[in-house]
Amino acid sequence: MFNVTFLPAGKQVQVEQGENLLRAAMLAGVQFSASCGGSGSCGKCKVLVEKGEFESDVSARISAADQEKGYALACITRINSDIEVHLPEDARAIDRQAIERAMLTSVEPSELLGHIEINPSVQRIYLELPPPSLEDNVSDIDRLTRALEKQLGSKKIHLSLPLIKQASSTLRSSGWKATFTVFATDEGFEVTQVFPGHRTEPVYGLAVDIGTTTICAELVNLENGRVQAHRSDYNSQYSCGEDVISRIVYASRNRENLAHIQGLVHSTLNGLIQEMLKETGVQSQDIADVVMSGNTTMTHLFMGVEPGIREEPYVPVTSAPPVLQAGELSLEWSDSARIYLTPSRASYMGGDITAGLIGSNLFRSEKLTLYIDVGTNGEIVLGGSEWLIGCSCSAGPAFEGGAIKHGMRAATGAVEQVRIDPGTFEPMILTVGQSSPRGICGSGLIDAMAELLMAGVITSKGRFNTELDTPRIRGQEALEYVLVWAEDAQNGQDIVITEGDLDNLLRAKAAVFAGITTLLNAVGITLQDVDELLIAGGFGRYLELDKAVTIGLLPEISPDRVKYIGNGSLLGSRVMLLSRRMRQEALQVCKKMTYLELSQDPSFMDQYVSALFMPHTDMSMFPSVQASLMG
Amino acid sequence: MFNVTFLPAGKQVQVEQGENLLRAAMLAGVQFSASCGGSGSCGKCKVLVEKGEFESDVSARISAADQEKGYALACITRINSDIEVHLPEDARAIDRQAIERAMLTSVEPSELLGHIEINPSVQRIYLELPPPSLEDNVSDIDRLTRALEKQLGSKKIHLSLPLIKQASSTLRSSGWKATFTVFATDEGFEVTQVFPGHRTEPVYGLAVDIGTTTICAELVNLENGRVQAHRSDYNSQYSCGEDVISRIVYASRNRENLAHIQGLVHSTLNGLIQEMLKETGVQSQDIADVVMSGNTTMTHLFMGVEPGIREEPYVPVTSAPPVLQAGELSLEWSDSARIYLTPSRASYMGGDITAGLIGSNLFRSEKLTLYIDVGTNGEIVLGGSEWLIGCSCSAGPAFEGGAIKHGMRAATGAVEQVRIDPGTFEPMILTVGQSSPRGICGSGLIDAMAELLMAGVITSKGRFNTELDTPRIRGQEALEYVLVWAEDAQNGQDIVITEGDLDNLLRAKAAVFAGITTLLNAVGITLQDVDELLIAGGFGRYLELDKAVTIGLLPEISPDRVKYIGNGSLLGSRVMLLSRRMRQEALQVCKKMTYLELSQDPSFMDQYVSALFMPHTDMSMFPSVQASLMG
Ligand code: FES
Ligand code: FES
Structure with a gap:
């Protein structure tokens, strides 16, 4: 870890070798212009490195002479030692009592599970x-x-x-x-x-997360437990509907549709596997086992079964499918490969969550743990080794960039990190792949919303402050904030956040937070009693906890009690691939868990209304955020 | 049961209602001419019924006037009360100390098993x-x-x-x-x-014996245990070879042959089942379970597996196949029907024998029991509930009519019962279906050989007595006995038994008997120690025990200790269909049984040579036969 010091304010931050200097600045709460998404093309992130080692990519936006003097574009610069950086003229430190920041990075299973015994099926x-x-x-x-x-x-x-x-x-x-x-x-x-004869090739397995949006797969050597390759791709069922419900509707129309939508997920998987085999030289017949986790709908469609969970009482066909053989399905794998589908607790508490509870080690934790997986659905589980209770709330597609004017998935060009200068209201952005901006993904939206709130651009109810003197806020009836001007955007159009977007985000976060509080109330505890908070989900690497807390999506808990486990579904799949005992545990987890049906809980709607405020109507739950907003 | 009295000698016999009068005469040891096989066309079996009720079929060979007087053709007459019959002029009772006769009829499983619990799979x-x-x-x-x-x-x-x-x-x-x-x-x-909804139709099962020659099937109502229909047909694999070895050779030539020979047994089965379904109105989807027993080769070919048992060390692929589904095979049944293949002990001690041991109740008998199944192979098992030992000897095809000049299977027109007048050397014959004779089947051959021996037509070594004055014995180097003259035969040619035939039969019976004695010697007991003798096999209903004893094929044991169980393979299949516990017993039987490899037993060849004599070189084992031959 290296120390990065930003002058003249002297803000410090610790980062790993090779960390991007612009990310380090964001982490330190240092603010300057950076509008090209980190692609090195606007030249606004120029800083002077006073001490320390770094390397920069080539850019036309910085002269050789400047480089001689020690100038660099922060967004294309990697840190190689302790370093001191002098900020450009227009930069100013954000004068705000910082919430201690937890940059969320995914963890290795071994960190969570201790020593995983390698005892595969x-x-x-x-x-x-x-x-x-x-x-x-x-x-x-x-x-x-x-x-x-x-x-x-x-x-x-x-x-x-x-x-x-x-x-x-x-x-x-x-x-x-x-x-x-x-x-x-x-x-x-x-x-x-x-x-x-003696086949000396190791035997391999696949860990798969079948998400509604994305399918992720890892090719794992089952003899030493190493991940040999990993790939992810969009779930091509997207063409039949963006969300779970529209896919169920599509699949239930007729047999051909069901076969088609099943074939789509198979073909996505076939593609991922072919790529991994090509990359590693592993032969398909050496993949003998597959552990696959997904929500109930994804699991059912994978099997070619109509989920049947669209209407009350939301009953799926099966919660613990039998072990399948690849040959039973239209998969271009070795016919003999076995496929284990992680069991699910309820229609809206799928195998992906079960896998997360296994992968995160929650199922045998002595600590009272709160597990939150935020996507289209927010699944929330509370408990530990003794007992488990869970619920699921529909957040809608906002956190996945859906129903948002310039929302998009976390693909190249999606704005994933945002800072807004509370003085100038100018934004600082970073995009996925650091290419020129195309839209805003989930973590970018949460960042933007939190920053807009902290900068006073929007109110706690998500309305624009029309008093402010900035061209970034515009419109008459339908107000919006311009995050990226057309000239910096990939498609030459302004990228904006509208009041409608803010409304959708507010409702989404309120649903999730109401789920959390309803669950806590159901067992009669408060956030203070929670020993550990585990965050899973598809926000990508750069969701910052404090931003999610600022808007009141996640509860305010001391950062040392928070862990981000990333794709819990994939993590748990890998763990169950490596240890067959964990598959029995998965079934036990499902049996042990009490499922709270929020639609049947009279207090849920009250909780929801209370959460339609940033961070929350009851500010006492968010003391640090309150202090920041006051300060 | 009715009494039948044959006058003038006063011989008596007890028969069931409707029994054929010619069979009754044979049973009583009464001898007269009867050369048309019982088809009513020679007119030689004319008798005078003095008392009692009967009914006769119509025949041109008996006049209305004779019928008025009470005359009847015995072969087309059924007995309906106690009856007294006066024999025709040429008839004379065989003056011989009769061995008590055991007419072999198959038994109901309940007789053997006591109350079978109906607890199907x-x-x-x-x-x-x-x-x-x-x-x-x-x-x-x-x-x-x-x-x-x-x-x-x-x-x-x-x-x-x-x-x-x-x-x-x-x-x-x-x-x-x-x-x-x-x-x-x-x-x-x-x-x-x-x-x-509520499907009220009972659930059915099939009990199947897949024999090398014949396939037999029963459709069984699994709710009340009743056989609703039964059918049998030749195994159409016959076209690929008559015996097991030639079919293995055929199947091992290439994949197409294997698939073809598998398809043949499937199509025979499909045919039988279709007929039974048609007869009973049962729907194919109500057949949910099948128990199938056969020798190892038949079982393997049914599964489409090359048996691999042709050469030393005679190792089959599998002895306890997994439960199959009809859908896995090319069977035109309900795909979901399960197929249980009875496990086998050894390559030449197949599931048919296991089934026989279950069906006959031997596996839990307190009596020391000898089980003999004679066909192309003679399988012999000794033991009871405590221990089992078995062996298998190749009898060759003689007992199934193979390698015999006019041998044939037990089909319509096959001579199945024979008497030879020890004074005139004239035969009395009955054919299957009582139609005009076409050839001689296994039980007919055994009868003929025994009768030829008792009449002094052949010696104990199976050579013709050329001293006798009868046109029935003819030929110079190759001697033969004419059993049916051309005029009475179906195809207008004499039906004969040659010295070569006698030789083949002698070797076949010697192999079986040597197996029996080798087995007894192996455990150090004699025939006197055997409490019960069970005879299974495909000789049909009319193998008479005393004839088989006379030639030394079966040991001489008091008839009250002998039971003929008929098709033991089918019987056991039905029992395992009705009681799933019996399937576990079948596996135990295989595990418990010691298998004696005769080719590895140095004493077997000695035993074989000693048995190349009728009934045996050691006549002390056959006291009654010896007395008859002397008398
Ligand atoms: S050049 Fe660095 S942010 Fe544009
Ligand atoms: S008519 Fe009776 S045996 Fe020929």
Whole structure:
């Protein structure tokens, strides 16, 4: 970790080697112009490095002479030592009592789970069997299972008819030396693959998060637990509807639609896997196990089952699907690969949450933990090793950039971090991929909203302050704030945040926060009692906790009690891939959890109305935010 | 039972209502000419009924005037009361100390098993589930399994993905009232079928014996245990080879052959089932379970697996196949029907024998029992509830009519019973279906050989006595006995038994008997120690025990200790269909049984040579036969 000091104010921040200097400035609460999204093309982020080592990319916006003198464009500069930076003329430190900031970065499972035992559901076993003789003339399959029983310590070894044929002919033609893949079932073991001779290639697994928006997959070496490759892509079901409900409607129309929407998720997955195989040189037949987590709708559509959860009483078809074989589905994988779908607690508390509770280690935590996964739905779970209670609230698509004028997913060009100068009301932005801005994604919207609030551009109810003298606020009836001028934007149009957008965001955050407080009330505790807050979800790496707290989306809790686990669904999938015991735990988690149906809870609407205010009507829950706003 | 008295000798016999009068005469040891196979066309079996009731078919060979006087053709006459019959002029009683005869008829399983508990692997369960509500919003499948767990007392209820889809959509569209078929597995239960509403049709099963020559099937109502229909047909694999070895050779040539020979047995089965469904009006989807027993080769070919048992060390691919689904195979049944293949002990001790040991109740008998199944192979098992030992010897095809000049299977026109007048050397024959003779089947050959021996036509070594003055014995180097003259035969040619035929039969019986004695010697006991002899096999209804004893094929044991169980494979299949516990017993039987490899037993060849004599070189084992031959 290096110290970065911003002069003249002397603000300091600690960052990792290679951290971007503009991000460091944002982290330190230092404000200057930066309007090109960090693409190095506006030249406004020029700083003077007084001490320390750094390296910069090439840009036409800074002269060789300036570089000689030590100037650099912060957005294309990486920090390589302790460093002291002098801010440009127009820069001024934000004079605000800072909430201690928690930059959210995803954690390694081992950090959360301690030592994960590597004991996957599949394993490869090489056997040299004694050839049959008149003295030892048991059948081929008895000969095989006898040896496997010995190795595995189980009497229950099963082979399906196709495997019986394959095992027998392989053993006979390879001198009774062959490698077998076995899969641990509830009852014993199932032989799923046979290879002649000694197959030394490791056996691999896939951890998959099937999200409504994005599908993420990791290719994991099951012998050493390492992630060999990872890929993600948009869920191509997008073409059938953006959200869960519209996809259910599409799928329920007729059999062809159901088959089509199922095929779309399969083809997305097929693509991801092909890329990872190409990258690593792993052969598809060495992927023997898949753990897949998703919300109930995604899981059902993956199986080609109509979810049936659109209307009250929101009952899904199945909450704990059987282990499938790739060959049962239209997947271009090795037919014998097993697919475990993480069980779900309720229609709107899916396998992705179960996986998150496993991956985050919450299920065996001694601490009273609050788990929050914010996306289209906000799923909230409270508890630990003893008990669990959860609920789900519909936040709508705002946090995923939906129903927002210039909202977009966290793709290249999406504004993901925002600072607004409380004096000039000028913004400072960073985009995904640091390319020129195209729109605003979830974390950018939360940042913008919090900054607009802190800068006094909007009120606690999300209305623009029309008194301010800045061209960035404009419009008559429909007011809006211009975040990026057309000249800096990728498509040559202003990127704005409207009052309608603010309204949608406010309602979304109110739904989530009302869920949290309803859940806490249900068990009679307050935020003070919570030992740990775990944040999961698809906000990307750069959601800053304090911004989410500022608008009242997340509760104010001491940052040392907060962890961001990133994609909990993927994390848990990997953990269950590596340890088959964790799959049993997953089922226990579902059984143990009490599910609170918010639509049936009379206090939820009151909580919701109280939360339609930033950060909250009851400001005592947000003492630091209150202090900042006052200050 | 009615008494039949044959005058003038006064021989008596007891028969059932409707018994054929010619069979009754044979049973009584009464001898007269009867050369048309019982088809009513030679007119030689004319008798005078002096007392009692009978009915006769119409024949041109008997005049109305004769009928008025009370004459009848025995072969087309059925006995309806106690009756007294005067024999025709040429008839004379065989003056021989008769071995007490055991006419072999198959027994009902209940006779052997006592009360069979009807507790099949499949059952139908009608459920009226509470519709989902917000208070009770578990998934469809959880709702279903919750109810099934309650009914079945098991936590392990499994549904495959297709069944999940079907169960959910059926429940939702039928007001949560549906009927389920569940199949008991080792671990719990599997749901295999779903029907909307209350399906009141009983659930059925099939018991199947897949023999090398014949396939027999029974359609069994699994609710009351009754056989609703039964059918048998030649195994159409016959076109690929008559015996097991030639079919293995055919199947091993290439994949197409294997698929073809598998398809043949499937098509034979499909045909049988279609006929039974047509006869009974049962719907194919109500057949939910199948128990199938056969020798190892038949079982493997049914699964489409190359048996691989042709050469030393005779190792099959599998001895206990997994439960299959009809849908996995090219069977035109309801895809969801489960198929249980009875496990086998060894390559030449197949599931048909396991089934016989279950069906005959030997596996839990307190008596020391000898079980013999004679066909192309003779399988012999000795033991009871405590221990079992078995062996298998190749008898060759003679007992099935193969390698015999006029041998044939037990089809219409096959001579199945024979008597030879020890004075005139004239035969008396009955054919299957009482139609004009076409050839000789297994039981006919055994009868003929025994009768030729008793009449002194052949020696104990199976050579013809050329001293006798009868046109029936003819030929120079190659001697033969004419059993049917061309004029009475269906195809207008003499039907003969050659010395070569006798030789083949002698070797076949010697192999079986040597197996029996080798097995007895292996455990150090003699025939006197055997409490019960069970005979199974495909000889048809009319193999007479004393004839098989006379030639030394079967040991001489007091007839009250002998039971003929007929098709033991089919019998056991039915028992395992009705009681799932019996399937576990079948596996135990295989585990418990010691298998003696005769080719590895040095004493076997000695035993074989000693048995190449009728009844045996050691005549002390056959005291009654010895007395008859002397007398
Ligand atoms: S050049 Fe750095 S923000 Fe534009
Ligand atoms: S007519 Fe009776 S046997 Fe020929």
